[in-house]
Amino acid sequence: MKNYSAYIKALALSVVLMLSNISCKKFLTEDPKNVIAITNYYKTANDAISAVNSIYGWLNSISSGTFAGVYLNAFWVNAGLASDEMSSQEIFSPYWDQTSNFTYGPTNQGLQEIWYTHYKTITIANIAIERIPSIDMDPVLRTRLVNEAKFLRGMLYFDMVRMFGNIPLLLHETEPLTPPIATADDIYAQIISDLTDAEGLPLNYPPGNGRGRATSGAAKALLAKVYLTRGDYENCATKCKEVINSGEYALWDDFADVFKLSSRGGKEAIFSVGFGDAGGAIIFWEVGQFLVRLLPPDLSVEGVENAQGWQVPTQQLYDSYDPNDRRREVTFITEVHNPDGSIKIIKPYIQKYWDRAAEPKGNGTANDYPVIRYADVLLMLAEASNELGNMSDAYTYINMVRKRARFDGTVDRNTLPDYTNLSKEAFRTAVLQERRWEFVAEGQRWFDLVRTNTLEQLVPVAKPGITPATKNYLFPLPQREVDLNPNLVQNPGY
Numbered sequence: 001m002k003n004y005s006a007y008i009k010a011l012a013l014s015v016v017l018m019l020s021n022i023s024c025k026k027f028l029t030e031d032p033k034n035v036i037a038i039t040n041y042y043k044t045a046n047d048a049i050s051a052v053n054s055i056y057g058w059l060n061s062i063s064s065g066t067f068a069g070v071y072l073n074a075f076w077v078n079a080g081l082a083s084d085e086m087s088s089q090e091i092f093s094p095y096w097d098q099t100s101n102f103t104y105g106p107t108n109q110g111l112q113e114i115w116y117t118h119y120k121t122i123t124i125a126n127i128a129i130e131r132i133p134s135i136d137m138d139p140v141l142r143t144r145l146v147n148e149a150k151f152l153r154g155m156l157y158f159d160m161v162r163m164f165g166n167i168p169l170l171l172h173e174t175e176p177l178t179p180p181i182a183t184a185d186d187i188y189a190q191i192i193s194d195l196t197d198a199e200g201l202p203l204n205y206p207p208g209n210g211r212g213r214a215t216s217g218a219a220k221a222l223l224a225k226v227y228l229t230r231g232d233y234e235n236c237a238t239k240c241k242e243v244i245n246s247g248e249y250a251l252w253d254d255f256a257d258v259f260k261l262s263s264r265g266g267k268e269a270i271f272s273v274g275f276g277d278a279g280g281a282i283i284f285w286e287v288g289q290f291l292v293r294l295l296p297p298d299l300s301v302e303g304v305e306n307a308q309g310w311q312v313p314t315q316q317l318y319d320s321y322d323p324n325d326r327r328r329e330v331t332f333i334t335e336v337h338n339p340d341g342s343i344k345i346i347k348p349y350i351q352k353y354w355d356r357a358a359e360p361k362g363n364g365t366a367n368d369y370p371v372i373r374y375a376d377v378l379l380m381l382a383e384a385s386n387e388l389g390n391m392s393d394a395y396t397y398i399n400m401v402r403k404r405a406r407f408d409g410t411v412d413r414n415t416l417p418d419y420t421n422l423s424k425e426a427f428r429t430a431v432l433q434e435r436r437w438e439f440v441a442e443g444q445r446w447f448d449l450v451r452t453n454t455l456e457q458l459v460p461v462a463k464p465g466i467t468p469a470t471k472n473y474l475f476p477l478p479q480r481e482v483d484l485n486p487n488l489v490q491n492p493g494y
Contacts (some may be wrong), residue, residue, distance in 0.1 A: 006392070035238060045137035045321035048169070051128040054144045055152050056212065058121040059273045061286060067113040070121055071369045073289045074113040075159065076443030077311055082472070083455070085317055085436070090293075092095050102459075102468050104273065106479035106494055114163065117480050118156050119170070124151040127173045147198045151214035153370070154194030155271075161187040162229065162447055165474045165491055178485040182364045188230060194222045203248060206348075208227045211265040211274075217248050218271035221372050223413035224380050229451050233384040237393070241271070249374040254409045256330045258375075260392040261358040276366025287364025292354035294441060298336045298346050304362035309349055309402035313440065316462035318348040321437060324415040325405050331440050350441050372444055375401050379435055386427040395419060398409060398431055401438060469493065 041047055061069040068074060081100040088096035098104040104111065128149040131141060156349035160167055160213035161184050168175075169182035169190060198219035205213060224239035243249065250267045252258050258268055267271070275288035295307035313332065333351035336344045353367045368492055382398035385391070399418040407417040419430055448457040450473050460467045471493025482488045 018406050029060070042135060044135065045141060048128070048132045048135050048137060048142065048145050048400035051132065052148050053123060055125050055128060055149055055272075057342075058117065058124060058277055059152075060288075067116050069286075070114075070117045070156070070159075071443075072275075073293065074110050074117070075106065075295065076369065076441060078110050078114060079443040079446040080311065082439055082447055084314060084459045085440060085445040086311045086313055087463070088311055091356040093310075096311070100463075101466055102472055104476070106476040106482065106490065108476070108478075111475050112478040112480060115160075115481060118160050119168075122153055122156050123169060125149045125156070126171060129153070130173045144201060147201050148214045150194040151201065151219050151222075152190045154198065154219075157187055157191050157194075158222065158226060161191070162450070163475050164477055166489065167477070168485075168487075178371070178487050180487045181489065191226055192223065195219045195226065199223070203246060212272070214271060217243050217246055218372065220246075221270045221377050224384075225375065226317060227371065228384060229447075233387040235352055236384040237388060237390075240377050240384065243374075243377050244381070249377070251374055251378075251404050253404070254407055255326045255404055256409060258373070259330070259352050259355065259367065261355045264368045269368065269370065270373055270377070271371045272368035272373075273371060274368050275362065276365075281447075283441075287434075288367055288369065289364075290367060290369075290441070291359070291362045291365045292491075293356060294350040296333060296336065296346055296349040298344060299333075299362060301344075303360075306361075306363040311350075311441075313348050313350055314462040317349065317436070317440070320433070322415055324408075324413045325437065326408055326413075327405050327437050327440075352440065375404075375438055376444075379431055379438065383428070383431045386424060386431065389424075391427075394427060398427075398434060399439070401434055405437070411446050 002166075005397065011114075028452055042051065057069075060072055073173065075095065077086075077088075078099055081088055081096055082102070082104075086100070088100045090096050090142070093109070095109045098108055098248050099110060129146055132146050132149070135142060157169075165184055166181045167187065168179040169187050171190070179240045198214060198255065199216050201214055201216045201219060202210075204217050205215075219245050220239045224236045224243070227233070227236035227239065248267075249270060252263065252266070252268055263269070263276070275286060292306050292308050292313075293310045295304065296309045297307055299307045318328070318332055318334075330340060331350060331352045333347040334346060334348050336346055338344055353365060354362055355365075359367075378397040378400050380394075382401075385393035385397070395418070402416055402418055403412075406413045407452055419427070422430060430453055432448060436445065439445070444453075449458060453473075455468050455472060456470070471491065474491045476494035477488055477490055482490055
């Protein structure tokens, strides 16, 4: 690992300086316009705002040297490939084949990118959390900004502890050159502490001045997922109900509406990361990579400019849907219309992020990355309620998602009946399957399979001949980090 007492500090300050020079229209209206020197930084409210905006910026930026931002591609691609959801056909990045085939090891570049970008962003959050409290500014805004930084730090550590297990827990601006590792329990305790503080964030922000920022609802929803991952079903259910009872969120009637650009920051979005113009959210200037990675190259005949189809769904995933499930026709594309009017049938590709009306060229996209949305809260509550024996809630919330899946945009289809009279184990299977159908290419599947201890069971069904091992319930620590820090202990099996 790098020298956190000098290198990272300089890196974080340089990030903030860069943000201060970016056109204001790319950020919130409260974003400072002045150029800030290192010598007078962390002195004003504008400095504090810019510092927190810089944390958000590294969630999506591709302007970070060798690696992309946290959620531009590596995170959600990795979670899809290391599961029964996707396979890779990206010839320029063979390490994704390793991930898909479970032959990856400590030198896998995708894992190195995830480690690097997460810790870099965590460090920027740490500096903000330490320095902002000493700024003479409006105390309500000051507390809010610190809690936003804590939300982001908690979210990032939640990614990391689930992927890598025992890792360094960096919480301060100055850290040892070779920091010690912390146990997963200690890291989860810090995550819960950060997200609990973040529950004090506003429920919402004034129109046009805050889309993309963390809210109390986002903190509660993420806490629910933390508790579900830990098997704490009581607290998971409590936090889910607090989100539901807030009245801030709802499902779109039609699954197709979830991924329209006009729906960004809408009623189903609890926390998302914006790209492109992002509809006024906190962003850099970069477009997202959903379309270049997921749309089929065959679309070039329709005038789509940059579809490469690097990551593809497994055929078994596509075949697992009921043909009348609205999510199947929205999520996948299986035919291309040629200029002569003929139709070419192709294997399934993922099209759910493509708003054909708003982005007809299917090039780069301004669509959001959905870190957590309302359907996730409903399915988490259904799962937790089943474990607690509260079947009334379990069926209520899973069937809300199920009902939406049978609406074709005009009428309810006479398919996908509500779930009833399932055993506890059958309900577990049902909710895991609903999550699979609902969250394709949203960075969820590997985590769901690990959490439910079904990775070894379900991956071979979708990828015959490929069987994960016990070691694959964690990823290897990147070898470069192990070489730099003797305190790191490689995960078993690698």
